[in-house]
Amino acid sequence: MNNLSFLLSVLKYSITHPGVGRELLKSKYQTWDDSRKKYSIFDYNSKKMELDEILERLFPELKGSFSDLEKNTINLQNHTRIFFDKIKDIDYPSHTKPYPIEYTLDNTSGFFLYVLCKLLKPDTVVETGVAYGSSSMYILQALSENNKGTLYSIDFAFSPWQSEKMIGAAIPDDLRKNWKLIFGPSSQELPKLLPTISPIDVFFHDSLHTFKNMTSEFETAWPHIKKGGFLISDDISGNNAFYKFYSKLNLDPFVLPQKSSPNSFLGILQK
Ligand SMILES: C[S@@+](CC[C@H](N)C(=O)[O-])C[C@H]1O[C@@H](n2cnc3c(N)ncnc32)[C@H](O)[C@@H]1O
Secondary structure, three states: OOHHHHHHHHHHHHHHOHHHHHHHHHHHHHHHHHHHOOOOOOOHHHOEOOHHHHHHHHOHHHOOOHHHHHHHOHHHHHHHHHHHHHHOOOOOOOOOOOOOHHHOOOHHHHHHHHHHHHHHOOOEEEEEOOOOOHHHHHHHHHHHHHOOOEEEEEEOOOOOOOOHHHOOOOOOHHHHHHEEEEEOOHHHHHHHHHHHHOOEEEEEEOOOOOHHHHHHHHHHHHHHEEEEEEEEEOOHHHOOHHHHHHHHOOOOOEEEEOOOOOOOEEEEEEO
16 A cells, blocks of 8 residues: 555545544644654663563572473464464555554563563553554463463554454454453543552553653552552553653662563562
């Protein structure tokens, strides 16, 4: 699809779906607003830590036994590889490939989410931004092994080629029993959802990575997170939302670099 037909199809869809059009305009404006601000972005390289080190700090009693847990995710990694192999040659954007494959969460971050949920044994996890469902799968695998807990995931169809059906399309059927998909933009759904399920153990942000949206999700979620619970954000290095958020609270996060792109980081904040 060339740029012009891409733009025209989005425009046509926005006219027939005015709610979606409004959301699209909001996200485009926020992205543009971020790009025109010339502030310097905090350099997370000064804070980054290896995955093993972060896990050992959080769960010192389990020192050294994380490789055993990694074995539990091998089936999930194979399942993910097969899913993405099947769609790799399909044209993007299309109904069967509504997101670029690069949207997908890095395996290291996925493994972190799995171990965290496996060991924390959460009752309630909330995430924003699902796409094909990689982060959801890692969390759901832990909930399934724990035999308890619910993952609430928020995402929406923001363009003509996206649909509710394709949100989390890669999540295996046997992991869906602990999953509830909330269909709508996070700015509308998160403030409605949280008071009905509060307190939560883990909040994970991976939706629209603009300063305004990240700040608003962090501020909305934080009061509902249990003491000792976690706020986690993917892609913290695009703007200063995560840095400003934890600095204001006088907290110190863990920062995990992604294997696939070492200048992109997962931010982990414990309450
Ligand atoms: C980076 S992808 C998520 C990747 C996913 N967590 C994974 O592990 O593969 C971003 C997702 O956020 C969703 N999204 C973007 N803006 C959103 C918003 N305002 N509210 C909810 N979801 C949003 C997109 O539809 C897309 O599915």
